[in-house]
Amino acid sequence: IALQVNHFDGEHYNAGGKIPLGLKNKKLRILVTGGAGFVGSHLVDRLMERGDSVIVVDNFFTGRKDNLVHHFNKPRFELIRHDVVEPILLEVDQIYHLACPASPVHYNDHKTNVMGTLNMLGLAKRINARFLLTSTSEVYGDPLQHPQVETYWGNVNPIGVRSCYDEGKRTAETLTMDYHRGLNVEARIARIFNTYGPRMCIDDGRVVSNFVAQALRKEPLTVYGDGKQTRSFQYVSDLVEGLMRLMEGDHVGPFNLGNPGEFTMLELAKVVQETIDPNAKIEFRPNTADDPHKRKPDISKAKQLLGWEPKVSLREGLPLMVSDFRQRIFGDDKEAKG
Ligand code: NAD
Ligand code: UDP
Numbered sequence: 001i002a003l004q005v006n007h008f009d010g011e012h013y014n015a016g017g018k019i020p021l022g023l024k025n026k027k028l029r030i031l032v033t034g035g036a037g038f039v040g041s042h043l044v045d046r047l048m049e050r051g052d053s054v055i056v057v058d059n060f061f062t063g064r065k066d067n068l069v070h071h072f073n074k075p076r077f078e079l080i081r082h083d084v085v086e087p088i089l090l091e092v093d094q095i096y097h098l099a100c101p102a103s104p105v106h107y108n109d110h111k112t113n114v115m116g117t118l119n120m121l122g123l124a125k126r127i128n129a130r131f132l133l134t135s136t137s138e139v140y141g142d143p144l145q146h147p148q149v150e151t152y153w154g155n156v157n158p159i160g161v162r163s164c165y166d167e168g169k170r171t172a173e174t175l176t177m178d179y180h181r182g183l184n185v186e187a188r189i190a191r192i193f194n195t196y197g198p199r200m201c202i203d204d205g206r207v208v209s210n211f212v213a214q215a216l217r218k219e220p221l222t223v224y225g226d227g228k229q230t231r232s233f234q235y236v237s238d239l240v241e242g243l244m245r246l247m248e249g250d251h252v253g254p255f256n257l258g259n260p261g262e263f264t265m266l267e268l269a270k271v272v273q274e275t276i277d278p279n280a281k282i283e284f285r286p287n288t289a290d291d292p293h294k295r296k297p298d299i300s301k302a303k304q305l306l307g308w309e310p311k312v313s314l315r316e317g318l319p320l321m322v323s324d325f326r327q328r329i330f331g332d333d334k335e336a337k338g
């Protein structure tokens with residue numbers, strides 16, 4: 001196995017691993033797995049802005065170099081093409097573990113969630129780094145409790161078509177707690193609810209990216225099932241703020257990070273029509289199996305312990321991704337050019 005070793009100057013090194021209070025004012029060395037992806041690249045932007053040294057590990061399965069190209073000439077930034085299913089040697093203070101095939105069309109990879117998370121936990125243990133897992137609201141499955149509180153254990157079909165993702169993340173949470181309780185790894189767990197924004201994969205099948213791309217291409221918006229199922233949509237900058245607060249805070253979690261504003265898919269289609277094209281048609285398609293009927297986070301815990309809550313509503317956030325999508329779909333930005 002090819003192992004990559006990185007040496008850093010002693011100034012940054014957090015010997016002993018326990019991150020003392022106030023260290024957030026010190027420059028940190030931070031690993032972001034999956035950092036070339038949608039959420040990861042926005043997180044990297046914030047960490048670079050704060051003055052930290054950032055290493056991104058990504059195999060570009062769904063991520064893109066384009067998402068990070070603006071950091072390529074900076075000495076504090078490093079990008080490594082690597083699959084987290086394989087072990088790796090690095091020296092950092094914190095690990096944000098995001099690497100994961102995260103969308104319906106790429107779901108078929110349980111291995112990344114299990115072996116990738118195990119490797120990153122092994123790494124965290126060896127170097128005494130703090131480890132943050134980006135889990136998902138999918139751990140609640142098709143929830144029988146509404147809204148979902150962190151204490152709810154969920155309702156997941158272990159052999160269903162989407163179980164590789166749900167159960168993969170549930171296993172990743174279990175591994176994280178095993179390493180935390182048994183091996184003293186400083187752990188943080190975020191349960192992320194549906195998130196959208198610029199740099200989302202255009203054709204990965206998620207509902208917001210589908211509707212926005214369809215409206216821009218003058219195609220009908222494809223509503224699955226009767227469109228009455230609900231989701232709660234969070235703008236990416238709110239999520240990144242929550243992830244950083246969680247990492248810097250004193251609480252393991254899990255914490256729900258999501259926007260409690262709940263919409264049916266028909267309501268979402270309406271907001272997309274209002275934002276992009278009032279004449280966009282709606283086309284109904286058969287729904288996929290095991291589709292959760294509703295989902296909405298209870299974020300009381302994050303509010304109380306992290307002092308966090310989302311700031312950007314769907315109607316404010318959606319327009320912020322449109323020019324990015326337009327540019328990537330048509331190769332130019334009509335809005336920017338006027
Ligand atoms: P994304 O697909 O844009 O990013 C995932 C990144 O991980 C990509 O850059 C991909 O290339 C990389 N990756 C995948 N497998 C890898 C592997 N084996 N080794 C190295 N890199 C690998 O997805 P995202 O929306 O940015 O999701 C980031 C994280 O947040 C994921 O863990 C996802 O499960 C979680 N999450 C996201 C949402 C959401 O709505 N966006 C909701 C819940 C949870
Ligand atoms: N690992 C890694 N980098 C490290 C340390 C460990 O990739 O710096 C991997 C290691 O190869 C193993 C996994 O993390 O596959 C779990 O490591 P751990 O030491 O916890 O378990 P063990 O190797 O004892 O089974």
Ligand code: UDP
Pocket residue numbers: 104194205206207208210211222223224225227229231265287288291292
């Ligand atoms: N959905 C839809 N049209 C699409 C894509 C998805 O109506 O083009 C629905 C899907 O059936 C689900 C909801 O939108 O009920 C959210 O799907 P997504 O895959 O974005 O997120 P998740 O199901 O993982 O929450």
